[in-house]
Amino acid sequence: MALRILREDLEKRKLCSRFVPHALTREKMDERVATCQDLLHLINGGKNFLDKVITGDESWCFAYDPKTKRQSSEWVGEHSPRPKKLRFQKAKVKTMLMVFFDSQGIVHKELVQEGCTLNAVC
Numbered sequence: 001m002a003l004r005i006l007r008e009d010l011e012k013r014k015l016c017s018r019f020v021p022h023a024l025t026r027e028k029m030d031e032r033v034a035t036c037q038d039l040l041h042l043i044n045g046g047k048n049f050l051d052k053v054i055t056g057d058e059s060w061c062f063a064y065d066p067k068t069k070r071q072s073s074e075w076v077g078e079h080s081p082r083p084k085k086l087r088f089q090k091a092k093v094k095t096m097l098m099v100f101f102d103s104q105g106i107v108h109k110e111l112v113q114e115g116c117t118l119n120a121v122c
Contacts, residue, residue, distance in 0.1 A: 054107055056100040061111075 006012045024032070043049045074083055096112040 051103050054100055054102045056098060058096055058098045060094050061097050062094050 072083070076083065098110045098112060099106060100108045
């Protein structure tokens with residue numbers, strides 16, 4: 001009954017909150033607008049602007065056995081025990097891959113071991 005009143009009579013609906021990375025101050029918003037305007041001036045000033053841009057991305061690479069259960073099956077005798085396959089935890093061994101690229105392709109790639117920070121020497 002209450003749900004009907006909310007939906008039909010009061011025309012309400014239930015929505016979940018949306019996560020936002022952070023709330024920007026007026027100063028930060030103005031700074032972003034100024035940066036975007038500077039980039040627009042650079043783009044309009046030169047045809048090869050994007051050829052000069054280098055960007056990067058990072059991703060965790062996990063080490064684990066990629067064989068599926070079916071791929072690791074094997075023929076055994078009638079009374080032989082079932083073969084065992086160790087299951088690796090995905091998070092046990094991981095390395096961060098950092099890749100930097102421009103309009104032509106990869107400029108630099110780096111593997112950063114677990115426990116190292118991006119601004120430290122490992």
